[in-house]
Amino acid sequence: MSDGELAIPFRQRAGSALKDAFLQEALTIATTKFIDLRREAFEDFPEGEALRDRARAIKEATRQRLDHYLEALIANIERLGGHVHYAKTSEEARAIVVDIARRTGARMAVKSKSMATEEIHLNEALEHAGITPVETDLGEYIIQLAHERPSHIIAPAIHKTKGQVADLFGREFKRRVEADPEVLTKIARDELREKFLQADLGITGANFAVADTGTVVLVTNEGNGRMVTSLPRVHVAVMGVEKVVPSLTDLMVFLAILAKSATGQKLSVYTTLVRGPRRAEELEGPDEFHLVLLDNGRIAQLGGPLREALSCLRCGACLNVCPVYQQIGGHAYGYTYPGPIGILLTAMLEGPRSVRDLAHASSLCGACADACPVRIDIPRMLIALRREVDEKKIAPWVERVAFTLLARLLTRPALYRLAARSGRVLQRPFASEGTISRLPVFLNDWTRTRDLPAVAARTFQERWAAEQGRTQ
Amino acid sequence: MTTKGEFLASIRAQMRTARDLFPASVAKRPEHPAAEADTIRRELAERWPAILERFRVEFERVGGVFYRVTSLDEVPAVVGRLAREREARGLVAWHAAALGADLAPALEARGLDVHEMPAGETAAAERERLRAITAGADVGLTGVDLAVAETGTLILVSGAGRPRSTSLLPPCHIAVFDRTALVESLGQVGVFLEAWHRDGAPPATGAVITFITGPSRTADIELTLTRGVHGPKEVHAIFVEQGIRG
Amino acid sequence: MTGRGRASLMVTCLADLFFPEVGMAIVRLLRRLGVVVDVPPSQTCCGLPLFNSGYHAEAAAVARRTVALFKDSEHVVVPSGSCAWMIKHEYPGLLTETGLAREARDVAARTHEFSQFLVRVLGVTEFTSAVPGRVTYHDSCHLLRGLHESQSPRTLLDSLRGAEFVALPGADECCGFGGSFAVRLPEVSSQILAKKLANVEATGAGCLVACDAGCLMQMSGGLKRRKARMRALHLAELLDGSRP
Numbered sequence: 001m002s003d004g005e006l007a008i009p010f011r012q013r014a015g016s017a018l019k020d021a022f023l024q025e026a027l028t029i030a031t032t033k034f035i036d037l038r039r040e041a042f043e044d045f046p047e048g049e050a051l052r053d054r055a056r057a058i059k060e061a062t063r064q065r066l067d068h069y070l071e072a073l074i075a076n077i078e079r080l081g082g083h084v085h086y087a088k089t090s091e092e093a094r095a096i097v098v099d100i101a102r103r104t105g106a107r108m109a110v111k112s113k114s115m116a117t118e119e120i121h122l123n124e125a126l127e128h129a130g131i132t133p134v135e136t137d138l139g140e141y142i143i144q145l146a147h148e149r150p151s152h153i154i155a156p157a158i159h160k161t162k163g164q165v166a167d168l169f170g171r172e173f174k175r176r177v178e179a180d181p182e183v184l185t186k187i188a189r190d191e192l193r194e195k196f197l198q199a200d201l202g203i204t205g206a207n208f209a210v211a212d213t214g215t216v217v218l219v220t221n222e223g224n225g226r227m228v229t230s231l232p233r234v235h236v237a238v239m240g241v242e243k244v245v246p247s248l249t250d251l252m253v254f255l256a257i258l259a260k261s262a263t264g265q266k267l268s269v270y271t272t273l274v275r276g277p278r279r280a281e282e283l284e285g286p287d288e289f290h291l292v293l294l295d296n297g298r299i300a301q302l303g304g305p306l307r308e309a310l311s312c313l314r315c316g317a318c319l320n321v322c323p324v325y326q327q328i329g330g331h332a333y334g335y336t337y338p339g340p341i342g343i344l345l346t347a348m349l350e351g352p353r354s355v356r357d358l359a360h361a362s363s364l365c366g367a368c369a370d371a372c373p374v375r376i377d378i379p380r381m382l383i384a385l386r387r388e389v390d391e392k393k394i395a396p397w398v399e400r401v402a403f404t405l406l407a408r409l410l411t412r413p414a415l416y417r418l419a420a421r422s423g424r425v426l427q428r429p430f431a432s433e434g435t436i437s438r439l440p441v442f443l444n445d446w447t448r449t450r451d452l453p454a455v456a457a458r459t460f461q462e463r464w465a466a467e468q469g470r471t472q
Numbered sequence: 473m474t475t476k477g478e479f480l481a482s483i484r485a486q487m488r489t490a491r492d493l494f495p496a497s498v499a500k501r502p503e504h505p506a507a508e509a510d511t512i513r514r515e516l517a518e519r520w521p522a523i524l525e526r527f528r529v530e531f532e533r534v535g536g537v538f539y540r541v542t543s544l545d546e547v548p549a550v551v552g553r554l555a556r557e558r559e560a561r562g563l564v565a566w567h568a569a570a571l572g573a574d575l576a577p578a579l580e581a582r583g584l585d586v587h588e589m590p591a592g593e594t595a596a597a598e599r600e601r602l603r604a605i606t607a608g609a610d611v612g613l614t615g616v617d618l619a620v621a622e623t624g625t626l627i628l629v630s631g632a633g634r635p636r637s638t639s640l641l642p643p644c645h646i647a648v649f650d651r652t653a654l655v656e657s658l659g660q661v662g663v664f665l666e667a668w669h670r671d672g673a674p675p676a677t678g679a680v681i682t683f684i685t686g687p688s689r690t691a692d693i694e695l696t697l698t699r700g701v702h703g704p705k706e707v708h709a710i711f712v713e714q715g716i717r718g
Numbered sequence: 719m720t721g722r723g724r725a726s727l728m729v730t731c732l733a734d735l736f737f738p739e740v741g742m743a744i745v746r747l748l749r750r751l752g753v754v755v756d757v758p759p760s761q762t763c764c765g766l767p768l769f770n771s772g773y774h775a776e777a778a779a780v781a782r783r784t785v786a787l788f789k790d791s792e793h794v795v796v797p798s799g800s801c802a803w804m805i806k807h808e809y810p811g812l813l814t815e816t817g818l819a820r821e822a823r824d825v826a827a828r829t830h831e832f833s834q835f836l837v838r839v840l841g842v843t844e845f846t847s848a849v850p851g852r853v854t855y856h857d858s859c860h861l862l863r864g865l866h867e868s869q870s871p872r873t874l875l876d877s878l879r880g881a882e883f884v885a886l887p888g889a890d891e892c893c894g895f896g897g898s899f900a901v902r903l904p905e906v907s908s909q910i911l912a913k914k915l916a917n918v919e920a921t922g923a924g925c926l927v928a929c930d931a932g933c934l935m936q937m938s939g940g941l942k943r944r945k946a947r948m949r950a951l952h953l954a955e956l957l958d959g960s961r962p
Contacts, residue, residue: 015905026694033695060496067483074476080679086479096473138701139692155692162694181696189701196702197607212501213669223640223688223703230636230680231603241483248669249499252662263691266530266623267658270703271683273665281592281632282678283599295474299482303490323892323910324903361903363896363910364770366863386772395772407768407776410731411783413760420735435942445901449908450939453736460734460741464757 006334010357017328023159027329030158034320037264038371051257056374058250059242059311063302069211069244070293076214080276082289087120087238089296090349094125096292097203097236101131104234104288106200110192112218112225113137114205115153115314116238116294119336119349122203133203134195136224138188145172151330153316153337154262159329192224202228202286206239207313208254209291210273212247216291218272219258221265229274235286237274240294242310254313261373262315297348305384309344311374318368318378324361333358340368340378344385352388356395359385423455506672508663512655520651523621524711527654530624531709534686535699539710544573547648550710551575551613552582558644560584560610567591567633570676571615571648572716584611591633603637612642612704615716616649617675618664619709622657625685626709629668631676639684645704647684650715722752722840726791728784728805728829730798731763732931733952740797740931743958744832748795751842758787764801769808770897778812781822785809789821793839794829797954799861799930802831807864831861833929833953837870845874845957847881849949852923853956854886856914856937858930862890871929871953878956881925888917893928895936911940918948926950 005013017023042048062069074084087093101109109126111117111133123133123144135144139156143149145168150156157165166179169187177187204225208217216237218225229235245251259265278285301307319325319339330338335354337345340362347355359382368378389395390403409415430436431454439447446452458466502508516523528538539550555563563584568574569591576586587605594602606612614634618627626647630636639645655661665681668674688703699705725748729741741757748755765780784805788794796802806826813822836842847853855875861867868890875883894900894910901907914937918926926941926948928934938950 011903011905014903018905018909030695054499057494057496058498060493061498063490064487064492064496067480067487070480070483084476086474086476088474088479088482092474136702137692138690142692155695157692158695160693162696165693181693181698184693185690185698185701192702193607197603221688222690222701224701226636226640226682227702230640246498247501248665249501249662252658252665253499256658265534265685267625267683267685269534269685269687269689271685273681273683275679277679279631279677279679282630283589283594283602283635284637285630285679293479295479295482299486302483302486303488307490308493323894323913324906326913327906327909360771360899361906363859363892363894363899363907365859365892365896367859367890367892370863383770383772386770387774388772390772403768403771403773403776407773407779410762410765410768410780413762416731416762423735437943445904446939448904449943450911450936451942452939453935455735456738458738460729460738461757461759461761463738463742464745465759 010332010334010361013332013334014328017332022161023329026159026161027326030152030155031320031326034263038261038317038320041260041264041266045260048257048260051253052373052375055253055257056311058245058253059374062244062246063307063310066241066302069246070241072211073209073214073244076211077276077291080214082214082276082291085290085292087292087294087296090120093120093238093292093294093296094122097122097238098125098129098131100234100236100290101126101201102129104200106131106234108132108134108195108199109201109203110134110136110195110199110228110232112204112220112228113140114203114238115336116205116240117203118150119296120238120294122238134192134199136192136196136228137222138185141188141192142168149331149336151338152319153314153339159331196227196231199232200234202232202235204228204235204237206237206243207258208243208245208251209239210248210251211244214275215248216274217251218274219268220272221269223270225272226270229272229286230284233286234288234290236290236292238292238294240298242298257373258313258315261317301348305388306344306348306381308376309341309348309381311376312341312345313373315373317371317373321367321371323363323365323367333361341376344378344381347385352385352392353394355385356389359389420455420459427454502663502666505663505666505670509667509672512660512663516654516656517651520654523654523656524651526621527619527624530621534624535707536624536686537706537708539708541710541712543714544712544716545578547710547712548575548578548582551579551611551646552584554644554646554708555584555611558610560644562609563587563611563613564589564606564609564638564642565613566615566638570634575613589633589635589638606637606641609642611644611646612638613646613648614639616647616653618655618661619649619653620655620658620661623685625683627661628682628684629674629676630678630680630682634676634678636680636682639682640703643700643704644706644708646708646710648710648712648716650712652715721754723792724754724756725793725795725835726788727755727757728764728788728794728796728801729757729761730796730801730931732935733797734761736935737931737952740952740954743952743954744795744797747954747958751840761787764804766800766804767897769804774812781809781812782816782818785813785818785822785825788825791828793835794825795832795835796829797832797929797931797952799831799858799865799867800932802829803860803864805829831865831867831929833870833874834865834867837873843873843877844879845877846879848956848958849925849951850880851925852882852884852921853878853925853927854884854918854921854923855889856886856893856926856928856933857890858928858933859892861929874953874957875927884921884923886917886921888914893933893936895932897932900936911936915940919946924948925956927953927956929953
């Protein structure tokens with residue numbers, strides 16, 4: 001999201017999303033469908049729970065020897081004739097990819113869906129350098145035409161109706177286009193097939209990289225991942241360091257649960273295991289293979305409070321079950337990654353100031369942790385972020401004062417009782433038959449849409465004390 | 473630019489101060505994966521009909537079309553019929569050595585333009601030409617290295633005479649396999665992958681191993697499922713009871 | 719009736735201030751079952767609102783107080799899943815470095831949410847409903863996912879005499895309360911509530927039951943605003959057949 005848009009407070013962005021009727025319907029349909037598909041997939045899969053535990057453990061075990069596994073990965077890729085690059089920041093990552101593109105004389109790059117390349121804003125950098133990036137995942141292609149960012153981790157264009165897509169394609173191809181998904185898909189297929197065959201450079205992310213063998217793994221459905229890694233003469237994969245897995249045996253544990261969590265499929269249509277560039281006896285494949293290892297705030301979390309968030313497989317399951325995401329969609333969050341895990345990743349990439357409001361965009365219901373294939377305890381880390389925001393005085397001072405007062409009240413029973421008595425007095429103009437329907441100014445945040453019970457004429461403890469014949 | 477040394481140093485620095493979240497270990501790799509793969513093979517050989525049936529169910533569930541023939545000579549008839557139904561003429565195929573059989577003559581006899589992919593190293597210009605032929609072909613004919621019953625997946629290893637594009641560019645992909653390709657589960661796939669990489673002979677020595685689970689698909693527009701986005705719109709699997717290699 | 723031991727009631731701030739009848743219902747009910755009930759005086763809060771908003775030092779101070787209040791209790795019964803979760807799940811960690819670490823773990827072990835106390839500790843499941851007709855049940859998030867408790871309330875509601883228990887679609891979906899969330903993002907909170915109430919109303923029940931005062935405040939607030947006939951009650955009120 002642009003800085004201009006981020007200047008609009010989160011609560012307001014959320015409010016706009018709530019009023020967007022198209023978006024509301026799209027969100028209901030999409031999240032309900034994904035939830036049902038995921039549930040069916042796991043109902044049919046009794047080994048699933050044990051595999052989730054194993055997957056969680058493998059991610060933590062990998063982190064415990066991350067340097068070792070990365071060194072093995074690097075050695076294996078280089079042995080196969082690939083090149084490994086090291087990007088501490090987004091800026092460096094962009095520069096590395098642009099440099100490779102320039103050096104290899106690429107004028108057009110086809111891209112397979114990659115949240116990592118979204119995260120580093122790669123497309124803008126390529127365009128500035130005179131290289132045309134072409135998104136080939138249908139959802140990404142749609143939002144590229146619309147000049148938007150993805151609104152869901154795995155279904156980037158779910159906020160768009162088929163009518164909106166038809167309009168987009170119509171404007172792009174200067175002809176009337178039928179609002180039928182089959183027709184729209186065929187248009188994209190034909191248009192992009194040409195691009196795959198002509199492109200000099202293929203850019204992907206990577207779902208996993210196997211340390212033991214130097215294999216980079218792409219999990220896709222459309223076939224563009226296969227095209228992008230086979231047809232252009234140069235392939236660049238951008239990957240967060242946390243995606244490394246030790247062995248092929250470990251890989252299978254993740255493959256068994258990833259697609260099920262994301263879309264309810266047992267496996268995605270294509271799982272592509274790439275080991276370096278084309279072999280001499282092959283007809284296709286890149287002459288050059290590059291892996292860009294991305295830090296961008298990840299490494300600091302090895303010793304930080306968001307360490308567990310590094311387990312994320314980018315499946316999107318937490319988005320679908322989140323009551324907040326279900327209501328506001330992805331764009332309102334304002335950053336590359338939306339939803340529950342998105343808040344943690346935003347903090348990781350952009351620092352605590354970026355989540356001053358986002359850390360509270362959660363009722364802490366825990367549905368995300370339940371749905372997460374690797375059992376990331378997202379609510380625990382949201383609370384840790386809130387704590388950081390308070391301790392670093394990023395939270396507004398009014399709020400910090402209010403909570404300090406609350407703390408005092410809760411540790412001094414006399415003050416607590418005084419507060420109850422004061423509340424009883426102050427509420428008189430507003431309370432009727434034990435209910436408050438309206439409160440003045442900011443206190444109306446509750447009562448605009450809900451009644452509030454009045455402070456009881458006698459609190460429980462007052463009644464109890466009276467019955468015990470004691471005075472408080 | 474950050475060097476490898478600097479990058480790894482920053483990781484090590486963090487690891488020194490980091491606290492483990494809980495005791496954890498990675499998956500146990502098979503010590504002798506090739507031997508274990510052989511054991512799996514022998515064990516599966518006794519139960520192949522049930523495993524094949526499970527494969528069929530899962531393959532069809534993801535939109536694949538399954539055929540069963542007794543002998544290899546029945547395969548061209550199935551392919552020919554599929555081609556006729558689609559008014560297809562151009563067919564690209566894995567090299568006979570990769571397929572395990574030379575089906576080109578029989579297919580040509582049925583009126584198909586068959587382009588068999590070469591097995592050895594090829595010059596760049598020739599590779600371009602073959603790619604254009606493949607892109608224009610209606611059908612791609614391949615073998616199968618592993619057919620996974622649990623998920624209905626076909627696993628293909630790239631290499632000499634078995635290019636990636638044969639199962640990717642033409643809109644109709646036909647794969648021919650026999651019981652030697654059958655495995656039950658993803659876990660067993662893992663054993664085979666370990667064997668291929670560590671102490672066994674992989675089916676081929678190309679850079680890519682592709683798991684294909686049904687035809688190309690997307691639901692990116694209003695969650696409406698459409699097939700054949702970039703990859704094939706159809707995937708057919710022909711099982712040869714008596715085996716492919718004589 | 720044979721004695722069923724002693725229990726201390728931790729009434730919780732929300733029930734104390736806004737729903738004292740819930741506390742009274744629990745006391746009556748437990749006494750009828752032969753439990754000797756006491757209420758340690760000068761209770762305030764478990765500290766969850768402070769904890770959830772990240773004020774952990776402050777939450778620890780409240781935790782210290784609460785542990786001191788309940789350290790001699792045989793059982794601590796809490797009418798709220800979220801407060802019970804706070805004590806059981808977070809108190810030990812908050813007080814690790816203090817002199818009360820062991821007491822915190824002890825109190826945590828002896829703390830039970832109300833429905834858990836009835837079913838898992840007392841083994842009592844049969845009650846007569848205070849309200850006839852259809853009742854439905856909403857799983858509060860902390861009780862369901864924090865304390866892994868979905869069965870005890872359902873056991874009680876299934877065996878309820880004089881009422882018909884119907885399942886709530888999306889019972890495990892959040893009501894939108896979330897503590898300060900309800901007033902930080904009131905529009906989102908209200909929309910989440912609207913979805914919950916649509917499900918609730920679709921059950922045709924006359925009574926909605928929950929085991930958490932926060933959820934009840936949110937859902938009852940919404941029901942009252944739309945002048946719904948349906949009432950939202952705490953489980954204790956429903957089981958306490960002496961209420962009209």
